[in-house]
Amino acid sequence: MSILKRFTDIMSSNINALLDKAEDPVKMIDQLMRNLNDDLNKVKAETASIMAEETRAKREVDECQSDVNKMLDYAKRAVEAGNDDDARQFLSKKASLTEKLTALNTKYEAAKANSEKMKQMYNKLNMQIEELNERRSTIKAKMATAKMQERINKMGSSINNSASSIDSFSRMEEKANRMLDEANAMAELNSKPTDRIDDLMNKYNTNNSSVEDELAALKSANSSAIEDELAKLKENK
Incomplete structure (x- = not known):
């Protein structure tokens, strides 16, 4: 049952909290699903073992019941033949087998209950894993969207930087024009005046x-x- 306990603990935990601690949620989810599937396979094997135990217990009950019926039949035959002593021996054996049958029935009922419980738990866990697989696809889609948005945000930042560079270029161009105008004005002032x-x-x-x-x-x-x-x-x- 330790496998079931571990599996149940994982399934009942807040998977979103686990993902928050992961550097890469997608890789974390994949690893969790691998662990869960490994545990599910172990639960499956244990369930099959318990189901087989139920089958063996049922077979023992049937065989014992057959022996009880057989002793009763032979006791009847002995009585019909007038052999009461033989009949008593058959009935004594029947009583011993009946006591054994009671114990076997108890064993079988317990095995049957465990088998039903294990099958229900296995089916439930299997369905939960299927649900997690669907959630995994959704989470992966969200991560892909988030990464794309992050790339777009970075491109937007680059565009803003480019706009700043373009503004700086325009300012430098304006400064160069102003310097050229000032230089031309100075050259004009420095030239020798002509006599009309x-x-x-x-x-x-x-x-x-x-x-x-x-x-x-x-x-x-x-x-x-x-x-x-x-x-x-x-x-x-």
């Missing part, structure tokens, strides 16, 4: 030079060409 009078003089010097060049070209051309150009100038006036 010089620019105006160059403008008119360029125009005068163009006129003189054009006039020289006209003089170098033939007289007819010069006349034509002079005529065009007069028309333009």
Whole structure:
């Protein structure tokens, strides 16, 4: 019965409390189920042994009952034959066998009760293990979901870190643009200022030079060409 006690203790314990202490609930559940199945096999073997004891006890009862009936039959035959002494011996044997039969019946009833009890316990424990197998599948599904959620949470954390890096990049880009603008402004301030009078003089010097060049070209051309150009100038006036 020590096997049954250990098995019952495990089955009646709070399995969730055991899982809370485990680093990996799935592995813990698998190990618990292996232990429970091993114990169930031992209970099964012990139940079969007790059932066999019931069968043996029943056979002994039947055999003894047959002997009792046989002695009674022979006693009747002896009486019919007029042999009372023989009949007395058969009846004496019958009485001894009847006493033995009473003891065998007591033994058989106890074996039968134990066999019924063991079969009920075995069936109950077997059903409980089947229920635990279903719960194991549910727990494994929950663990798989939890691990997936954990991965998603880690990815979310990575995305947050990436967003922070992108913000830092933008700040650095803005800083670089500001530094460039400041540098260009400083370069502009450091450059030598120009005199607008010089620019105006160059403008008119360029125009005068163009006129003189054009006039020289006209003089170098033939007289007819010069006349034509002079005529065009007069028309333009």
